[in-house]
Structure formats: C-alpha cells, structure tokens
Amino acid sequence: MSAQLRNQAGAHEGSQAGATAHGVSPDAAMPHRVTGISIFLENKSGRLAQVTQALADVGINMRALCIAETIDYGVLRIIVNDPALAKRVLTEGGFTVTETNVLVVEIEDRPGGLARVIKVLAAAQINIEYIYAFLTRSEKAFVVFRLEKLEEAVRALQAAGVRILTGAEVYAL
Amino acid sequence: MAQAFFWNRDVECLPRPELEQLQVERLRRTVARAIERVPLYRQRLTEAGIKPEDMTSLDDLRRLPFTTKDDLRDTFPFGMFAVPMEQVVRIHASSGTTGKQTVVGYTRGDLGVWSEVMARTLGAGGTRAGDRVQNAYGYGLFTGGLGIHYGAETVGASVIPISGGQTKRQVQIMQDFGTTVLCCTPSYALVIAEAGMEMGLDLSKLGLRVGFFGAEPWTEGMRAEIEAKLAIDALDIYGLSEIIGPGVAYECLEKSGLHIAEDHFLPEVIDPESCEPVGPGECGELVFTSLTKEALPLIRYRTRDLTVLNPEPCACGRSCRRMLRVTGRSDDMLIIRGVNVFPSQIESVIVGIEGVAPHYLLVVDRKPGKMDELEVWIEISENLFSDEMKELEKLEQVVRAEIESTLGISVRVKLVEPKSIARSEGKAKRVVDRRELFK
Numbered sequence: 288m289s290a291q292l293r294n295q296a297g298a299h300e301g302s303q304a305g306a307t308a309h310g311v312s313p314d315a316a317m318p319h320r321v322t323g324i325s326i327f328l329e330n331k332s333g334r335l336a337q338v339t340q341a342l343a344d345v346g347i348n349m350r351a352l353c354i355a356e357t358i359d360y361g362v363l364r365i366i367v368n369d370p371a372l373a374k375r376v377l378t379e380g381g382f383t384v385t386e387t388n389v390l391v392v393e394i395e396d397r398p399g400g401l402a403r404v405i406k407v408l409a410a411a412q413i414n415i416e417y418i419y420a421f422l423t424r425s426e427k428a429f430v431v432f433r434l435e436k437l438e439e440a441v442r443a444l445q446a447a448g449v450r451i452l453t454g455a456e457v458y459a460l
Numbered sequence: 461m462a463q464a465f466f467w468n469r470d471v472e473c474l475p476r477p478e479l480e481q482l483q484v485e486r487l488r489r490t491v492a493r494a495i496e497r498v499p500l501y502r503q504r505l506t507e508a509g510i511k512p513e514d515m516t517s518l519d520d521l522r523r524l525p526f527t528t529k530d531d532l533r534d535t536f537p538f539g540m541f542a543v544p545m546e547q548v549v550r551i552h553a554s555s556g557t558t559g560k561q562t563v564v565g566y567t568r569g570d571l572g573v574w575s576e577v578m579a580r581t582l583g584a585g586g587t588r589a590g591d592r593v594q595n596a597y598g599y600g601l602f603t604g605g606l607g608i609h610y611g612a613e614t615v616g617a618s619v620i621p622i623s624g625g626q627t628k629r630q631v632q633i634m635q636d637f638g639t640t641v642l643c644c645t646p647s648y649a650l651v652i653a654e655a656g657m658e659m660g661l662d663l664s665k666l667g668l669r670v671g672f673f674g675a676e677p678w679t680e681g682m683r684a685e686i687e688a689k690l691a692i693d694a695l696d697i698y699g700l701s702e703i704i705g706p707g708v709a710y711e712c713l714e715k716s717g718l719h720i721a722e723d724h725f726l727p728e729v730i731d732p733e734s735c736e737p738v739g740p741g742e743c744g745e746l747v748f749t750s751l752t753k754e755a756l757p758l759i760r761y762r763t764r765d766l767t768v769l770n771p772e773p774c775a776c777g778r779s780c781r782r783m784l785r786v787t788g789r790s791d792d793m794l795i796i797r798g799v800n801v802f803p804s805q806i807e808s809v810i811v812g813i814e815g816v817a818p819h820y821l822l823v824v825d826r827k828p829g830k831m832d833e834l835e836v837w838i839e840i841s842e843n844l845f846s847d848e849m850k851e852l853e854k855l856e857q858v859v860r861a862e863i864e865s866t867l868g869i870s871v872r873v874k875l876v877e878p879k880s881i882a883r884s885e886g887k888a889k890r891v892v893d894r895r896e897l898f899k
Contacts, residue, residue, distance in 0.1 A: 325847030327840050329877045355849050359874045362847050383845045383878055416848050433848070 318453040319441050320388045322370040323431065326363040327383040330356070338363060341380045347373050350460050351421035351431055364419070366391065366431060368458045389433050390440060391457045393450040396428040404430065404449055411443035423460055462713035464776040467583025467615060468576070471723055472778045479779055480518060483726055486751035488515040491524070494757050497542035500535060501759065521728065521749065526735065526760045529562060532702065537563040543755050552701050553601045554800055564701045565755040571610065573752055577707035577721040578611020584712040584719070585670040585695050587641050589616030594634060596644035596652070597675065598624040603705030604675050604798065608643045611707065617641065624648065627655040631663070638667055642692070645798045646673040646682050647831050653689040654829040664691035672697050674706060675798035676832070677786060677897040696785060702761055703748050709783055717770050717782030724752045727781065728760070729769050732790035743768045745790045746783060764791045794824060794891065796832045799869045803890045806836060809862045815844045816859065821881045825894040832895065834871045836863060839878045
C-alpha cells in the first residue's frame, strides 16, 4: 500500500505544473496559498461515499473536511495531500469540482486561540467567506480560511505574529 | 336523478335537429365573416376553394382547414381580429413571453354571449338571485375572473370579486358574507378548506352549496374530497380564452360530463396525428369552431385537450353533447395553478442566462391540500460552481426571478449534478408530472 502511495505521489509531480498554470497552486510569490478542493454534491444517498472511495482508491489522504448544505445539495470542502490529483480523479469520476485558494493558520489549542486570529482579520477589515478547523496529533489546532482579500490577510496575520502554514507544510501534515 | 336547474332551458334543451340546423346556419355565417374580414382565413379558405355557401351540413366542417395557437402567435397581437378596434371592448391574453402570448378580443356582442354561457354554467348548479358568489379566480388578463363575474351578475347573484390569494381572508369573507357559491381552481378549493380547518372553522357548516371549479385538470378523487370537506356539489367547468374563456362547457348536477354550449361552439374530436375525426366514443383532440364570435372567429381551432364526446342524452334533459373530463394534452403544455406553461418558455429563459446549461427538468407536484408546485431542476456546471454558498444561492435566485417574471407563477429552482438529468435520444424528457391527474 505504501509503495502505491509513493507511486501516486510521484505521478502528481507532473500534474502540479498544469494546476500552477491556472494560478491556484502554491507558488513562489504566495507560498501560503493552499489549494482547497470543493465538490458539489446532490443530496442523495451514496454520493459522499463515492467521493471518499474515489479518493481512497488513488491513495489521497484528507487533512480536513467540512460540508455546507442546503435542502437540495451540499458543498464538500476538503484539504488533501495532493489537490491536483484529487481534482483530476474526481473530475474524471463525473463530479463537479472547483479549486479554491485558502489559508491554513495555526492557532493555540486553548480558549481564545481562534478569537485572537479573528480579531486581527476584523481589525484589517477582511471578510471571511467561510472557516473550518481541524486538529492533528500535535499541540496545535489549524483553521482553514476562505477570505475576501487573501494577500492583505497574509500581511495582517504575519504582522500580528500568526503562523500561516505554507502549501508544502499543509500537504505534508 | 339529481335536481335539474337551467338558466336558458329552451336553448339548452333544443331538439337536436333544430340545434344542428342552427349550427349549420351559423357555420356558414362564420365562414363568410372569416373570409371577408380576416386576411389569414381569406387566403387559406380561398386556397382550399371554400365558399360560405358550401356549408350545407355539419359534415362540410371537415373540408375546412385547422387553426392553431401558432396562427394566433404569428399574427400577434390583433392580426386575426375580424372587427376594427373601435368595436373591441375587451382584450384578454394568456400567459407567455412577450410576443408569444395568445391575445383575444371581444365585441360588446361577444361579452353578451360570454355572460350568457357563463350564466348557463352557473345556472346548471342552481346559482340564482340571492346567492353570494365568492369568485376566487384571478381577475386580470386571465379570463377566469371576469368570465365568472359577468355570468354571476347575469343570473342576478351577488358577486364577491375577491380574486385569488389571501386564503385566510377568503375564509373570513366566506363566513362573514355567508357565501353560498365558490368559484376557483379545484386545488385552491382544497387550500381554502385546509385554511378553514386551521382557523378552527367547520366550512361544511357555513351554508356553501355549490362550487364551480376549472382552469386546471383535476380528478374524481379531488371532487370527492372537496365535496366532503366543504359539503357542496363540486362541478367541473371548461373553457379556453381562444374560444371565449370559461363557459364553453359545464357540468350539470348529474356530474357525468360537461355540456358544451353547442349553439355557440361547435365541437369535434380528431386524431391528433392523422387529424381525421375519431370514431364515436373514442378519445382524441378537441377542436372548436366558434359559431357566433364577432371579434375573433376561429375555425376548427385545435385545443390540444384530449377528451371523448358523448352524444347520449343526459338525464338532466339538455340536448347538447357532453365532453368527458379532459384526460390529457396532445402537446407538452402544463397547467400549473391554472396558468398555462410550455416547457419551451422555461427553456428560452434558461438558455438566456449566461453559463447555464440547457439541461433542465420540470417537476410538477400537488401535495394533499396544497397548490401545484413547479420545480425547475438545473444542472450545475464547472464554470457555474462556486464553493461559496451565497454564489450558488444567487444563481438559483437569478434563474427563479427570470422564470417567474416570464411565466407569472412562482417556481422553485433546484441545482443538480451534471449529467444527472436523463438525456434521451430524440425528444428529451423535460417534464415529470407527479400529480397523477390523467390516470
């Protein structure tokens, strides 16, 4: 299984270039830009199972996941170790997929950890489109932000000493 | 046998030979009028070598060319009027995109005929002076509201022109004014009944006696439900604006088919494919020739409604033939809350919205005690998909608003996954009707 995983990881080197051309993958100018994958899901049984199975079949590991739903459909948002490959297999599987630029921010896993970060964004008058959080086995918690003004947000957060993960760091978590 | 009521017994019970003689005379006059005053008919009838005097029996009707809704659209708005506008005292129109509406006109004489046939309709259910007629059909370009209104005034009843909607107010007025006759779409009757129950009122105790329900397809099951909930006789009425509006055909208290006002509207039933008349008792498309219309005479107008003509005399004594409850359509028109909707109208809206794929499905449903609901399913595409919910909601809103302003009825837009709407070879299946009205 692990050999196959490495093979898949190797295969993704090639697809990376294609995604960069669309301007949504990590690049030198914006190392903090992380590519999130969003999938349109009609509310019918088995749909989520199909997505997760398709990703499992090519050895994609999900770092974070959230679903926003309406009465008719949901939008599944995921952070994975290989967004380009994830997008490709899902598109080939007939799903409607889009890539989005998000920031992943490290916060203290204690009361007030998130509030501190949000205050920085509020002070800089940056609107949050959506937000969700995830934990790893470390002391830290991580928050995924989709923001209106990404570059301004990076500057404001960095000025306030908030650690923003780079794409490479997120995919390797 | 049910009690029989008449507004105009002499005419409604005219012996068949006399009635048919009258029909032939009027047919001849209609053909003459059409040739003389309507360019479209002058050309078609002349090309077919038809002269008014050729109409010597009702069989000669079969020699005449058909008229379709497209003819009215092609001559939009007034191209088929047979009188100068100075003589047109009323205009009605069906829903539709601009330039696609069906526009109809009435002379003062036409309004008199309309009032007469509506008086027969309401009279067949026993409506008379002293009755309070709550008219919950929509007033406006739609012929339902004003058609009922004039008929009810003609029989001398007190008309309550409340129009559609404001259901609680409907119930309140029904109670306060002592309504005895209710006119609305059958599904709205059930909505009113439901509202009454929610307000803690027993509408079956209010003194309602009879209801006239039409403008949309319904079933014997719905009739039973309306009659039980409101303790009334629920009668089916039929009409279309092209022919005059409501009043074309109506049930008597026997409730076994709708009597056609044959002295004004000459019916035929044809095979919609071959256009030949069907055999006796066979189902086909209903075709009408107007016999007395002044402003808009129509020859062999194809209604697209499917029904059966029953020539057997009715127990009530009326001599005019009966049409059975309409059992379907020979085109893809849907009737939703009394409004005519063609899938092509919705398609034209959808393809006009940038980025929206022309793959759609219309899902019509009528839940118990509720009005018709129309869902428009639209496939999301990669270029429309945003992972921000507000963007998706905005998309739904734009599509909904566009469709609503075109059709004049509210719809629910549902985004679905690409390729989830079945593609069929040839004619795509665009409509799923869950109302089970024609089973």
